[in-house]
Amino acid sequence: MKIFIAESSAAVGGQEWAVLLHAEGLRKRGHDLRLILEPGSPIAEMAGRKGLPVELVTMKRSRYPSAILAFRRLILRERPAILQVNSSCDSWIGALAARLVPCRPKIIRIRHISTPLNNTFATRLLYRRLLDMVIVTGGERTRRALIERDGLAADRVAAFPIGLDVEYFRPAPPDHDLRRELGLPGDRKLVGLISYLRTYKGHGYFIDAAARVLARHPDTTFLIVGEGPEEQAIRARIESGGLTDAVKMLGFRHDLLNVFRSLDLFVIPSVEGDTIPQVLMQALAMGLPVVSTTVGSIPDVVMDGETGYVVPPRDAAALAERIEVLLEDASLRKRMGEQGRALVERVYSIDRMLDELERVYRNVLTSRQSPDR
Structure with missing residues (x-):
């Protein structure tokens, strides 16, 4: 499966590490994967060190038009089945760019926070019309909040934690206390x-x-x-x-x-x-x-x-x-x-999380439902 993962963040935190974790895990499972990242960002540097394929696109708000066109060119050239977005800027850029191609990819937003959605026309448009699926990195109570509090359709919201490599993160004496x-x-x-x-x-x-x-x-x-x-x-x-x-x-x-x-x-x-x-x-x-x-x-x-x-x-x-x-x-x-x-x-192992992520991909690709309903 050909997958794009976009992240416009220039910070370093759990969200950015999760993006790299997803990318590494999916690539090891044989998916054709490409990251779309902000030039000069720490995550772009880390992705390069890990040998992950990266496309650099400036996604600052002041550069939205050129970023949308850059995404459109990438989508037309590579024809990904999935575009996975993680932050506000890359979500808007990716979702709008996908509307400018004849055979658009499915847009999946990974939401790493539990705060309520903004009750604005723009946010409702993005989450109810432009995105095909929202995955929140939490449990069922966080998923239910998006449905009951924020009005998202239940069949377009999934929830599961990021997962982690339990062999890497394991108890042992420190090398350096x-x-x-x-x-x-x-x-x-x-x-x-x-x-x-x-x-x-x-x-x-x-x-x-x-x-x-x-x-x-x-x-x-x-x-x-x-x-x-x-x-x-x-x-x-x-x-x-x-x-x-x-x-x-x-x-x-x-x-x-x-x-x-x-x-x-x-x-x-x-x-x-x-x-x-x-x-x-x-x-x-x-x-x-x-x-x-x-x-x-x-x-x-x-x-x-x-x-x-x-x-x-x-x-x-x-x-x-x-x-x-x-x-x-x-x-x-x-x-x-x-x-x-x-x-x-x-x-909560990484393998279990990747199983869930691939299941969502398959369901979205085979579903006839459209976010335009």
């Missing part, structure tokens, strides 16, 4: 948050929870890993709270396996927007207990009391309480970590 790198005692407890630094990831609540936990557990260090637009605001919050010795920002790391394997537990306090964060799945696969929130489809994988704990979003006190429970009980951390790993192996 962060305690040694940071000059910390070998018995220091490490609580980590790994994510792109966006407001909806809840870093402020992580810092506030850290302050509460440190009052009773001063032998704990909190780590924030990642980069993004909120970096300076997060640093300022740590400094204003007098927490610079206990809450450390490590920036972007290429050695995420070592980061995960150095941690005692993982926290991702999302306040909105997330479906099932990819990094959360990675933490579970690494055998880490997780403390997160009830946002999106997170409770489908962080099963409260089994693979970790979920608390209401924007509740630093509840977050701190659950972190303390895990810090104080090594056997509970071990049990939850083992159950989280078993869940990912059983339900």
